[in-house]
Amino acid sequence: MTETELKFQIPAAALPALREELLARGATPQSLRALYLDTPDGRLSAARAALRLRLEGEAGWVQTAKALGADVLTRLEHDALVGPAPEPPALDLARHAGTPVAQALQAALQGATAALSVVFETDVQRLRLDAPAPSGAWVELALDEGAVRAAGRELPLAEIEFELRSGEPAALLHLAAEAVGRHGLWLDTRSKAERGHLLARKLPATPPRAVARPAASLPARAAVAGLLDGVLASASVLADPDMPAEAAAPHLSAWLRGLAELLQVLGRAAADEAPPDPAWAETLVALLAPLDTQPMVGAAARVARGERYNRLVLALLGWSQPL
Structure with missing residues (x-):
């Protein structure tokens, strides 16, 4: 089942x-x-x-x-x-x-x-x-x-x-x-x-999952689905209010890399596949803008717990499902 x-x-x-x-x-x-x-x-x-x-x-x-x-x-x-x-x-x-x-x-x-x-x-x-x-x-x-x-x-x-x-x-x-x-x-x-x-095992978190750049030939929906696995895993650690900053730091790096790859995939999708609403990419950029110059665990945690981010990833989860 x-x-x-x-x-x-x-x-x-x-x-x-x-x-x-x-x-x-x-x-x-x-x-x-x-x-x-x-x-x-x-x-x-x-x-x-x-x-x-x-x-x-x-x-x-x-x-x-x-x-x-x-x-x-x-x-x-x-x-x-x-x-x-x-x-x-x-x-x-x-x-x-x-x-x-x-x-x-x-x-x-x-x-x-x-x-x-x-x-x-x-x-x-x-x-x-x-x-x-x-x-x-x-x-x-x-x-x-x-x-x-x-x-x-x-x-x-x-x-x-x-x-x-x-x-x-x-x-x-x-x-x-x-x-x-x-x-x-x-x-x-x-x-x-x-x-x-x-x-x-008295550990605060599992190591972040490696973020691999999807092949350019991979359909956008499949590429987004693959990236979301690691992105959401790292966001789950970042959003945990009880997570020590030193345990969350590697997940912050992996999360930002994954989100950057998502933006790349969504940008490519516009040419050859019906993409999600372009405003989703704009929303993601706006959410991450404060982290561009100083990526801090606390600020990232607030984004990962926020309504705009969670609505965004739910929408991406829906869009990435096979047709």
């Missing part, structure tokens, strides 16, 4: 209003406890994959495998219901046999000599709402509040996910853009798994 979803961080001041809005619209609460597993050398983490056992109320334990999808919007995922049990069940990779995500797991774990074991856990209170979206689509909203725990340390969580249940990705992006404007949300492509592994 492929899931289409986006996750956003929430300003602390906006969290009570967002919570109340979901409750007023009929959101249902759920307690979720999850154990995430990996090899001692972090093979799943390195492949940006995840394996978890999660206790989901009366349904009991569910084993889930996740792996990278085709782009920022998509992930491979497979859930296997294990059922009620007083203790966490044993992990069984055969539960995912025959699924695309099983192939990704096999590739990540090939050659591993040590067994999978619990690396970190999450304890979350979720508010879940099925919301109508444009063109008859439906989007699941999931507000998660709780904590990640690893190696005797704890990281608070407060984030909201938008997952497309039916319809086209444009509907999800439209609903997300509205919420960005209403609550000041900012896009965060770091998964709970990524943040949990970092906590377990």
